[in-house]
Amino acid sequence: MITLTLVGIGAGNPQHLTLQAIKALNAADVILIPRKGPGKDDLASLRRKICAQVLQTPGSELREFDLPVRDPATPDYRRRVEDWHDTIADVWLREITAALPGGGTVAFLVWGDPSLYDSTLRIAERLKGRMPMEVRVIPGITAMQALTAGxxxxxxTVGAPFIVTTGRKLRESGWPEGADTIIVMLDSGGAFEALLPHGIDIWWSAYAGMETEIRISGPLADVRDTILARRAEARASHGWIMDIYLMRKR
Incomplete structure (x- = not known):
């Protein structure tokens, strides 16, 4: 039997880890650390840094592996993502089987919380039918919380709902109905340009919760060009970017 523990590690600040997360990492026989390729070494490095700070169990093994990339040749977005998840599940199966042939506990560090716009739970579900497995989830601080705290x-607003959406959906469908506040995640860059900016305020953060966090806020019409420029600069400097923003109608 394999116990797969998905540990929410927050939005990039090692101090975001909960006591429950620290306990779970120390209980793991193996901790999987994915590598996302050239230019994204910061992500694996931060996972290593977190483990170095909190691990008190000398027997915990850190096992690194390369994540496959999505096939851009598949035109259908959902099919492309499903195929990618299938491939990642194959890699996970290989790494877990090699590391724990007799069973045990494996932990996987997940940015933010495993339940919010993250595919780890869906990939774990694919493994359940291929090996005896129990999945445990340790919640983490989300990028939304890091954004609003920053x-x-x-x-x-008082008594009102909010909607969490993606940059892709914002481009396709515009402002979602039913809320004066929206949170936009997984934006490849500047999806807010699809909106008429007047009467909308924006609070934008890149690398929310990290030492390199960048924050810009104000009327969308006034700051959107500044956000796009700073985003491009940060991506070029780091080789990758994670950003999130809240927009609110006045």
Whole structure:
């Protein structure tokens, strides 16, 4: 039997780890650390840094592996993602079987929380039918929380709902109905340009919660060009970027 523990590690600040997360990491026989390729070494390095700070069990093995990339040749977005998840599940199966042939506990560090716009739980579900496995989830601080804490703003207005969406959906469908506040994640860059900016305020953060965090806020019409420029600079400097923003209608 394999116990797969998905540990939410927050938005990039090692201090985001909960006591429950630290306990789970120390209980693991193996901790899997994915490598996302050239230019994204910071992500694996931060996972190593977190483990170095919190691990008290000398027997915990850190096992690194390369993540496959999505096939850009598949035109259908959902099919492309499903095929990618299948391939990642194959890699996980190989690494877990090699590391723990007799069973045990394996931990996987997940950015933010495993439940919010993250595919780790879906990949883990693919493994359940291929090996005896129990999946445990340790919740983590989300990028939404890091964003609103950094800007010191509430997530919603009084008594009102908010909607969490993606940059892709914002481009396709515009402002979602039913909320005066939206949170946009997984934006490849500048999806807010699809909106008429007047009457909308934005709070944008890149690398939310990390030492390199960048924050910009103000009326969308006034700051959107600044955000796009700073985003491009940060991506070029780091080789990757994670950003998130909240927009609110006045």
């Amino acid at each position: 800007h010191a703003i509430p997530l919603n």
